[in-house]
Amino acid sequence: MKKGAMPSFCFVLSCQDEGGSAPLQLVPPCPGLPALLRCGTVDLMGAFLHAGDMLLYLHVPFCRSKCRYCAFFSEPLPYDGGAAEETLSLWAATLLEDLRRWGEHLGHPAVETVYFGGGTPSLVSPALLGKLLDAAATAFALEDGAEISMEANPESMTPERAPDFRLAGVNRISLGVQALDDAQLCAVGRVHDRAVALHAYAGLRRAGFQNVGLDFIWGLPGESLESWRQQLEEAAALRPEHLSCYGLTPEEGTPLFRERSALPGEDVQAAMYLSCGEILDGAGYEQYEVSNHALPGHACRHNLGYWRGADYLGLGPAAVSTVGGRRWTQPASLRDWREAVHEARFNAGTEALSFTEQAEELVMLSLRTSEGLDEGRYRALTGRDFARDNAAFLRELAAAGLAERKSGRVRLTRRGMLLSNSIIERFFEALPEAPCLH
Numbered sequence: 552m553k554k555g556a557m558p559s560f561c562f563v564l565s566c567q568d569e570g571g572s573a574p575l576q577l578v579p580p581c582p583g584l585p586a587l588l589r590c591g592t593v594d595l596m597g598a599f600l601h602a603g604d605m606l607l608y609l610h611v612p613f614c615r616s617k618c619r620y621c622a623f624f625s626e627p628l629p630y631d632g633g634a635a636e637e638t639l640s641l642w643a644a645t646l647l648e649d650l651r652r653w654g655e656h657l658g659h660p661a662v663e664t665v666y667f668g669g670g671t672p673s674l675v676s677p678a679l680l681g682k683l684l685d686a687a688a689t690a691f692a693l694e695d696g697a698e699i700s701m702e703a704n705p706e707s708m709t710p711e712r713a714p715d716f717r718l719a720g721v722n723r724i725s726l727g728v729q730a731l732d733d734a735q736l737c738a739v740g741r742v743h744d745r746a747v748a749l750h751a752y753a754g755l756r757r758a759g760f761q762n763v764g765l766d767f768i769w770g771l772p773g774e775s776l777e778s779w780r781q782q783l784e785e786a787a788a789l790r791p792e793h794l795s796c797y798g799l800t801p802e803e804g805t806p807l808f809r810e811r812s813a814l815p816g817e818d819v820q821a822a823m824y825l826s827c828g829e830i831l832d833g834a835g836y837e838q839y840e841v842s843n844h845a846l847p848g849h850a851c852r853h854n855l856g857y858w859r860g861a862d863y864l865g866l867g868p869a870a871v872s873t874v875g876g877r878r879w880t881q882p883a884s885l886r887d888w889r890e891a892v893h894e895a896r897f898n899a900g901t902e903a904l905s906f907t908e909q910a911e912e913l914v915m916l917s918l919r920t921s922e923g924l925d926e927g928r929y930r931a932l933t934g935r936d937f938a939r940d941n942a943a944f945l946r947e948l949a950a951a952g953l954a955e956r957k958s959g960r961v962r963l964t965r966r967g968m969l970l971s972n973s974i975i976e977r978f979f980e981a982l983p984e985a986p987c988l989h
Contacts, residue, residue, distance in 0.1 A: 604663040604694065605657075605662050605861065605862045606663065606666070606853055606857070606862070606863035606864070607662045607664065607687060608665075608666045608668060608853075608864070608865040608867075609646065609666070609667050609865075609866055610668055610669065610670065610867025610868060610869060610870040611667060611668065611670040611672040611702075612624060612626055612669065612670045612867060612868045612869065612885065613625065613628040613639070613642075613674050614670055615628060615706075615707075615742055616742060618740045619739050619807050620768070620801065623869075624884075625669065626885060628671075635674075639676075642867075643682070645889045646683060646867060647682070648892055648893070649867075650683070650866060652892075652895065653690065653866065654690025657864075659691055659692055661693075661694055662687070662693050663852065664699075664853040664856060666701075667700065667701040667721075668702050671704045672701050673701070673704055673707040673708045673716075674704075677712060677715035677718070677719045678715070678719070680701070680716065681718070681720060685720075698722065698851075698852040699720055699722050700723040700725060701716065703724055703725065703726050703727065703751070705748040705750070705751035705752075706742055706743040706747055708726065708751045708754070710753070711754075713754045713755050717759055722760075722761075723764070724762070724763050725764045725793070725851075726748070726751060728752075728766060728767060730771060730782060732774070735772070735774055738772040739768070739799075752765070752791070762792050763792055764791055764792065764793030765794055766794075766797070767782070767786065767794065767796045768799050769824070770798050771814075772814060773813070774823075775819070776819055776823055776826065779823050779826070783796070783827060783830050783831070784834075787830060787834035790846075792846050793843070793844070794836060795842055795844075796827045796842055798820060798823070798824060801814070825965065837921070839855070839920060839922075860912075860916065862874045865881065867881065868882060868887075869883040869888075876904050876909075877901050877904070879900055879902070880900070907982065910929075910932060910933055911979055913929060914978050914982070918961070918962075918978075922962070924937065926938060926960065926961065935983055935987055937961065938956060952964055952966055953967035954967050
């Protein structure tokens with residue numbers, strides 16, 4: 552999950568855009584979880600021994616410049632070579648220390664995916680990133696065939712550097728193209744242009760990467776439906792294994808929030824979303840989540856882990872973790888984060904997920920995916936029958952072509968995903984206040 556989070560776009564039934572929110576994560580309650588705080592540190596060991604394999608997220612908080620839509624935590628990396636190297640070395644040394652300590656604290660658990668997110672991970676040298684990956688493999692039981700993903704920006708993922716990232720152990724790249732129109736890229740503050748993006752993609756292929764995703768944002772300033780469709784058709788013709796297509800969500804405090812009146816209207820944005828699925832379906836891609844499409848067998852395993860409720864450990868400034876039914880966030884500044892790591896303050900401010908939070912997250916995250924909500928899993932958590940509790944609303948959704956129920960699962964259609972915020976809110980109203988024990 553990007554930063555422990557990903558941008559999202561959904562309309563509500565009133566067709567007022569509520570924007571996106573960071574995906575949260577469900578972990579079923581673990582009876583063996585000690586609720587003990589020891590010097591500000593939660594003892595997670597007993598709980599984790601009951602959990603499945605873990606996801607590992609490593610946050611690289613540096614960018615060359617802040618994009619005009621970005622509200623994630625990041626800090627500018629100095630252009631001066633010596634200053635940049637010193638900044639990255641301090642960050643990496645702290646992260647190495649945290650990796651070692653958490654590996655020991657959790658008993659060196661199995662890890663099935665590692666995700667370098669940012670910020671801009673491709674600003675880190677391949678040698679330094681490889682050192683971090685080696686440390687992760689020492690601190691945790693990194694599975695054979697683990698998915699090792701890395702976010703990259705086109706201007707720093709040069710054809711000269713790409714082979715070295717592959718040799719360092721990265722086997723999946725998520726390339727932040729965002730648009731193939733130079734005017735749109737300029738409008739949102741990206742530092743690359745169309746030619747640089749295509750050059751970077753070609754370099755990744757020449758380097759031997761066989762699992763490449765391209766990230767796009769639609770609904771940009773000055774973008775028309777025709778322009779979006781043309782860019783999407785061009786992207787699909789490149790045959791990346793994965794395409795992430797996020798609707799622009801203007802975040803308060805960003806430049807684009809103040810200029811949001813210049814964005815495409817709601818009807819155009821709705822058409823952009825629906826045409827995205829139509830074009831990518833025709834090109835052989837499968838939509839496995841609201842904003843994510845992949846060729847068969849190439850869905851991002853790390854992201855799927857979030858939607859399915861796997862435990863995840865996030866390390867680095869502002870990174871989020873959920874392990875054993877408890878959640879915490881790392882300090883959102885480099886200085887505070889370094890101090891917390893050096894003082895061995897693992898996760899001060901941790902919170903146990905309440906029953907309501909777990910139930911809401913199960914419904915929300917499941918209905919964002921094409922797999923939909925597993926009614927058996929809902930019953931195991933709540934003691935209730937989801938279909939019975941929501942019978943009238945499910946009939947209404949089915950009649951409108953917004954949802955379907957089949958083989959013990961409730962799924963939203965593509966049109967339902969467009970309205971998912973409002974639909975999910977209605978489902979929340981039927982949740983029990985406490986688990987029903989029989």
